[in-house]
Amino acid sequence: MRRTRGVQEGTSVADTDGLSDVIWMRPQPARRTVQPPLSRDQITAAALAVADAEGVGAVTMRRIAQHLGCGTMSLYRHVRNKDELLELMVDAAVGEEEPRTGSPGGWQEDLRALARAKRAVMLRHPWLAPLMAGRPVLGPHVVESIERSLSAVDGLGLSVDEMVRCFNTLNAFVNGFVQTELEERKWRRPVSGDDSDAARDTWQHRTGPYLEHLVDSGRYPLFSRMVNEAESYPDPDEAFEWQLQRVLDGLATALPE
Amino acid sequence: MRRTRGVQEGTSVADTDGLSDVIWMRPQPARRTVQPPLSRDQITAAALAVADAEGVGAVTMRRIAQHLGCGTMSLYRHVRNKDELLELMVDAAVGEEEPRTGSPGGWQEDLRALARAKRAVMLRHPWLAPLMAGRPVLGPHVVESIERSLSAVDGLGLSVDEMVRCFNTLNAFVNGFVQTELEERKWRRPVSGDDSDAARDTWQHRTGPYLEHLVDSGRYPLFSRMVNEAESYPDPDEAFEWQLQRVLDGLATALPE
DNA sequence: GTACTCACACGTACGCTGTACGCACCAGCG
DNA sequence: CGCTGGTGCGTACAGCGTACGTGTGAGTAC
Numbered sequence: 001m002r003r004t005r006g007v008q009e010g011t012s013v014a015d016t017d018g019l020s021d022v023i024w025m026r027p028q029p030a031r032r033t034v035q036p037p038l039s040r041d042q043i044t045a046a047a048l049a050v051a052d053a054e055g056v057g058a059v060t061m062r063r064i065a066q067h068l069g070c071g072t073m074s075l076y077r078h079v080r081n082k083d084e085l086l087e088l089m090v091d092a093a094v095g096e097e098e099p100r101t102g103s104p105g106g107w108q109e110d111l112r113a114l115a116r117a118k119r120a121v122m123l124r125h126p127w128l129a130p131l132m133a134g135r136p137v138l139g140p141h142v143v144e145s146i147e148r149s150l151s152a153v154d155g156l157g158l159s160v161d162e163m164v165r166c167f168n169t170l171n172a173f174v175n176g177f178v179q180t181e182l183e184e185r186k187w188r189r190p191v192s193g194d195d196s197d198a199a200r201d202t203w204q205h206r207t208g209p210y211l212e213h214l215v216d217s218g219r220y221p222l223f224s225r226m227v228n229e230a231e232s233y234p235d236p237d238e239a240f241e242w243q244l245q246r247v248l249d250g251l252a253t254a255l256p257e
Numbered sequence: 258m259r260r261t262r263g264v265q266e267g268t269s270v271a272d273t274d275g276l277s278d279v280i281w282m283r284p285q286p287a288r289r290t291v292q293p294p295l296s297r298d299q300i301t302a303a304a305l306a307v308a309d310a311e312g313v314g315a316v317t318m319r320r321i322a323q324h325l326g327c328g329t330m331s332l333y334r335h336v337r338n339k340d341e342l343l344e345l346m347v348d349a350a351v352g353e354e355e356p357r358t359g360s361p362g363g364w365q366e367d368l369r370a371l372a373r374a375k376r377a378v379m380l381r382h383p384w385l386a387p388l389m390a391g392r393p394v395l396g397p398h399v400v401e402s403i404e405r406s407l408s409a410v411d412g413l414g415l416s417v418d419e420m421v422r423c424f425n426t427l428n429a430f431v432n433g434f435v436q437t438e439l440e441e442r443k444w445r446r447p448v449s450g451d452d453s454d455a456a457r458d459t460w461q462h463r464t465g466p467y468l469e470h471l472v473d474s475g476r477y478p479l480f481s482r483m484v485n486e487a488e489s490y491p492d493p494d495e496a497f498e499w500q501l502q503r504v505l506d507g508l509a510t511a512l513p514e
Numbered sequence: 515g516t517a518c519t520c521a522c523a524c525g526t527a528c529g530c531t532g533t534a535c536g537c538a539c540c541a542g543c544g
Numbered sequence: 545c546g547c548t549g550g551t552g553c554g555t556a557c558a559g560c561g562t563a564c565g566t567g568t569g570a571g572t573a574c
Contacts, residue, residue, distance in 0.1 A: 081561075082562090151479055172432075295552085327552075
């Protein structure tokens, strides 16, 4: 995947014996061949691939350029700065949502499907939720997603403000839920390399004594019960569905039908 | 506030004429006087102050050390790394919550008070929500907060798992809501310096044409209505209360009484 | 064919970050 | 007095985002 964009070294004009490189004491400037021109989409795709494979911490202008086989600064022809690239990543990821709406179940089933789709994408790209937090993104895919959500509660006689509130409620819940879910997952599995040896040491074992200390202090009885009885971790899907249903129930109290 | 920790320059042994500094061509090593010893709490407080005053982006080991009047690397005696410091900041901020629970309104009023307290803290420290996202923090104050939330739904005959689910639902909503609220606030006001000139240019004016383009495309009718009719922005407090009530209603469908 | 122009790729360099390492110093103790 | 362990902190380094300027190739006008 690397160096596929055809930047090869040396051999410019009149280099018949390969000595010119040595004489000039430094590598020739890379031959400027006809590059398959860079595009914003390519860059975004590369950033997405790097983030998925090595975590969002590995998303570096240099790393992405290397992934594309181009110079670091070439990226800046197509992207204002790194922050814009991150926004593009968010929008691209949101574009992967595959909601199955329009079912005969009415607005509840539609909102449920949208929530599930959102969660699925955020779980597939664990970096998405943190990136969205505190970054107002309004890319086309995000707008499309908003439009879908709004249309799920359209035609119920609600004002736009009310529709937006419903959307915001559900949205806030899904974002918050998945964030917590990802946090929990992070200290169950260690980082991303899943060495079962290093896995143990990362959190459960490191935090174990501290947790025991908190429990033994007796000042947090309910927290302690939570820690002790949550030994066999509950199914996150089930938890999501239950909590999602509560939110939908809550919306139902303010919606007709 | 700077240089108060008493590290003064020069004047070590036998420096009667002030020339030794010049002769040695570089500043004397700072006099090692009896320092009021650094503590984790001091460091955390300094980091909090810097984050509040200049944004989380200004939270730098060097910047904090400067704020404390100590050397950068001194911090590492008390803090494993920057990430641990951020965790300490989160825990300290959560410790500022001032919930008024135990009111006669039952679990609904208690949960409402907890949610309001949480939101208040996150609004007071705009960096808190982003920092919490994707970072499992289990400091004493956080545990205390969890304990409070759990105790609000204690004694209703719920299993621990059910209690945790209720807590998680509310928590997810509050976190998600405040994050969106902060994002919106971010592109209404520009950054933090509130120059009314620069303020206009930052988002509303920069994104204006783009928004118009989206609206004019006609592909997002509901989104367009949202943009157009939300001219006079709604009261976020009111929105929070309404949405919070929906979530509480939803929980009520699964809780007795 | 030649000369000019322009878009774009990219090398270099700078200021900043987190932090590993090791030295300098001080309190307490023999 | 000498030793020792804890701690402050200066130096150094790798890596970051990115401003700036330079060089190349394609396209166009003549």
